[in-house]
Amino acid sequence: GVLFRGALTQISDENLGWNFVNEYNNKVGSLWNENVKKSWNYYTNLTDYNLEVMTNSTLQMAEFDKEAAKNASTFAHDGFGNATLKRLFKKIVNIGFAATNDSEQLKAISNLEADLTGIYSKGKVCLESKGCLQLEPGLTDIITNSRSYEELLAVWKGWRDASGKLMRTKYTDFVKAMNAAIKFSGFNDTGEYWRSWYETPTFEQDVRTLFEELEPLYVELHAYVRKRLKEKYGKDMFPETGHIPAHLFGNMWAQQWSNIYDLLVPFPGASSVDITAKMKEQNYNVTHMYRVAEDFFMSIGMEKMTDAFWQNSMLVKPTDRDVVCHASAWDFYDENDFRIKQCTSVTEDQLLTVHHEMGHIVYFQNYRHQPRLFRGGANPGFHEGMADIVSLSFQTPEHMKVIGLLDEVPQDSDSDINFLLKMALDKVAFLPFGYLIDQWRWSVFRGDTNSSNYNQHWWDLRCRFQGISSPVKRTEEDFDPGAKYHIPGNTPYIRYFVSFVVQFQWHEALCREAGNTRPLHR
């Protein structure tokens, strides 16, 4: 006979299971759409009222998730034969922080994330020469274009004082609330929950192995860049240890170095393009940047952006309110409303980000007919890879010529080396940065790192993996991790490390598939 577990036997009838997941899918449509709209309202207008409305919506969603998870566990879904049905149930019961029985923890998580993101987005640095500037566009423009050691230092330190330094206590409370809540989902800490999305028990070792395999290439690039920067800034500005001061890379976090390509050109005689100058020469405006990206996606068979995209996106920084400028792509789960939020300026860097964000939108559009529970990346690294894969093809000299940002496609090897180095400054330079952010965060979630050594451990990792050093003394008064969006914004980061590896594997496969027998970089 059937084993009766307590009063309730679990339902093993898969037809009833399909009814349940279909009803769930229809119900969450409007719920998720409402919730994303309230987040959008806060991110594009940072007021206390919008924060409260967003948090209330998040709490309601959590109640719905808990109820659905409880009802789902009346089914013997682990034993279901149909893999799709089984996976849908697994996603319904796996509700993360919402599993907590203490709504105060959820409230704290939502409020603290919004609060920390607000501090980051409103942060400003006042320079006697240029007045008070926010990260975008003011501070970013200086970090990108200044070649003055001192000016770069003032902006680098100023930004950390105006962002991370103000977040330290809140971040400690944030970690505590997340770790307490995630236990109700059966995870030891938040890092374990985040790694579970890759669905492999060896994930941590896998990324470590990948990094170690790629590190020699990075070390070569680092040595070359250090040599050239010493020529530019004088070797006595560099520590004996061989580290490179963190503020000299043309990027606020030293994560990608193509903005200082002009200091590093291997063969100045050969052709190398300054895309930003070309864009300005051709009177590029923001809308045109999005049209150029859309044209490229359509040229490879993707659908155009929806009307809702053009009506609802925020493509330039508003002048009348505070917003989260950090660029992002949004799915409103109604199969039509997809948006980008970006304080777009007319630069090459930004044109690449436009392609990245639109890459996410194109992936949203391609899975919009899937059940809502399946409208996410196969894993987060996959989604990031899909966002970046197109810009690998977009930034080839071939395509640059097609869109008129390059006059001639150079055929000589010196020009090839110039182009390949420029790619390496974005894609190879990034690897240790993409790797270390969550090394730091996973160690915080585990409790190996806490508020007594947040900054020490951060710089240990920055020195060990990136070979960079702080240009000024750092103490535990500082909180440099908070100066990078994804820490206050609570977006896991190892996804970008995974993406920067898989995107080249996909690129190679796509070229083979397309019958392209030329060297990969063409």
Ligand SMILES: C[C@H](N[C@H](C(=O)O)[C@@H]1CCCN1C(=O)[C@@H](N)CC(=O)O)C(=O)N1CCC[C@H]1C(=O)O
């Ligand atoms: C500029 C880009 N903004 C993110 C992205 O697009 O990934 C934003 C903010 C965090 C998540 N996000 C999204 O848009 C998600 N909704 C995408 C999704 O649907 O998963 C970004 O942060 N990048 C790009 C390269 C490295 C990294 C950086 O700049 O450090």
Ligand SMILES: [Zn+2]
């Ligand atoms: Zn992305």
